[in-house]
Amino acid sequence: MKITTASGEISEYSEAKIASSLRRSGAQEHVIADILHNLRAHIHPNISTKKIYKIAFDLLQQQDGLTASRYKLKKAIYELGPTGFPFEKFIGALFENSGYHVQVGKILQGTCVSHEVDVIAETEGLKMFMECKFHSEQGKKCDVKIPLYINSRFVDLESYQLKNHSKEEVRHEGWVITNTRFTKDAIAYGQCVGLKLLGWDFPKGEGLKERIDKLGLYPITVSTLLSTREKQFLLSRDNVLCRQLLKDDFLLDQLEISKNRKKRILKEMQELIAPAKKHGKLS
Template identity: 85%
Template sequence: MKIVTASGESSEFSESKVASSLRRAGAQEHVISDILHHLKAHLHPNISTKEIYKTAFNLLRQQDGLTASRYKLKKAIYELGPTGFPFEKFIGALFENSGFKVKVGQTLQGTCVSHEVDVIAETAGVKMFMECKFHSEQGKKCDVKIPLYIHSRFTDLESFQLKSKNKDDVRHEGWVITNTRFTKDAVTYGQCVGLKLLGWDFPKGQGLKERIDRLGLYPISVSTLLTAREKQFLLSRDNVLCRQLLKDDFLLDQLEISKNRKHKILKEMRDLIAPANKR
């Protein structure tokens, strides 16, 4: 059966792809089988992948709310928008919780002009200048124009650092990070000039999704218990990770959430950040 992808292209429906995505989220085999059985009854020619996902998510949520939260990770990243700044804070938090020293939203001088750098991450011997490209529209890819202009900005920043009297004795890296996918030309150019690219599923096995799942660093927007208004309140308080909310649970009191509901929300947060091998 032909379906329509988020980018508007026509493709064959793949039962195995749906099963794999559910399995990666942690769904048990009998749950996957049941969802696929019900999903088939909803299929029709030219159904969108968005509608397929929504149906699968609702079916999964009825049986396993926690796994449904993990399953909606990609959509949850889109929910960090629309300005893109919460995505920058999320990336900063992601690297900070991975052992890097991080600064978000810094303005640095280049040889020619000054540049606002979304995220600066440092570790022993390496300083990384990161540009975050957030897309609120599903199906939109990060094309070659992005790494082209990011590389020119990075070159200007790096040349100033190397000429500076107070230059730091570290290697510099330019990064482009997106919540979507890169086009083939974007990847080719990035690899050619030495830019580091991090996308939803790129590099293979080390993409944004894999990093989040492996480390349990889920954004609060994955929650199926918090309302949209509550999520926006928490994001406005720079609370972007589930594990942050566990430390700053007083924010739930400011939202006047009942004691019983607060307990359920915090349990959801604890279960979400549990190591993958304990799920």
Template identity: 65%
Template sequence: MKILTASGERPDYSKEKVAGSLRRSGAKEHVIQDILKTLEKDLYEGMSTKQIYKLAYKLLKSQDGLTASRYKLKKAIFELGPTGFPFERFIGAVLEHSGYKVEIGKVVQGACVPHEIDVIAVKDEKKLFIECKFHGEQGRNCNVKIPLYIHARFQDIRNHRSQKGENVQVYNEGWVVTNTRFTKDALQYSHCVGLQLLSWDYPKYQGLKDRIDHLGLYPITVSSLLSGREKQFLLSRDVVLCMELLDNQFLLDQLEISPGRKKKILKEMEELCNSGMAYHEK
């Protein structure tokens, strides 16, 4: 049976891939098998991967809400839009909890022109200059034009620092981070010029998803209890992470959420924050 991917391709349906994605979210094996059996009854020729995912999420949510939240992580990252700024904040938070000192949206002087850098992260002798490329929908991968452009900006910054006598080999490192994927040409060019890349599943075992799961740094958009309007309200108040909502519980009062529902939401936030390392160590 052929299905339709976000990029327009039509591969055969693979229950192994569906099972793998459920397994990576921490779903138990008997739950996975139940979902696969139900899915097979509802599949039809040309069904989109988005529809398959939506149905799998619904089935998983009915059995295990916490695992369902982890399962929708990729979609939750897309929901950080549309401006892309929450994604920059999110990437900054991931690095901050990895021991970096972070600045968002700082203007840095280059040899030719100044550049506004999405995220600057400093740790020990290393300074990362990071450009975030956020896409609001699947299927829009970063092609070679993106690292070409970012590398030119990075080189201008390095040239300025070299003129000042700084050790640019140790001190500066250019990164491109995206919530989707990089094309083959983008990967090849970046590897050639020494530009670092971070995407949903790249580098292998160190991609965005792996880092989020490892640290338990889930965005509030993974919540299965908050409405879309409530999520946007919190994002507009610079609350991007589940743990940040735990530190700013008064915002739920501003949303006039009832005490009973507030308790459930905060419990969900706590479980998500605590589940990252526990799941990673399984």
């Protein structure tokens, strides 16, 4: 069966891929089997992957709301838009919870001109300059022009750092981080010049999705209990993560959410980060 991907390409329909994505979200095998069985009645030639995902998500939500929240992670990242700034804050939080000292939205001097750097992440002996390229449109890839441009900025920044902080024994890295995928040329160029790339599923096994799942750092937009208006309110208050909301639950009071509903929302947040806490990933 031929289906249409988010980028408009034609691909083969694969139950194995759907089962794998459901399994990674924590769905039990009998739930996966049931969803695949029910999906078959809806699949037709040229159906979009977006439509398939929505049906699978709805079926999963009927059986396991918490797993459905994890399953909608990719869509939840898109919902951090449209400005892209919440995405920068989210990436900063991701690296901060990985042990780095982080600064977001800083202007630094280069040899030629000054540059606004989305995220600076530092640890002993290493300083990383990160550019976040957020796409609110599904299917849009990060092409080679992006790393070409970012690398030229990084070279200017690094040359200034080496010239003016020559006594510091610090290695520098340039990064491009996106919520979508990279084209083959973008990956080839990044690898050629030593630019670090982090995309939805790149590098393999260490992509954005894997890092989020490992740390349990889910954005509040994964919630199936919060409305779009409520999510936007929380994002406007720089509350990007589920774990942040657990600490700043007074924000739910500002939204005039009832006590019973507030309790259910916070329970959802607790359960989303529970696997990472169990394995000692979160403080």
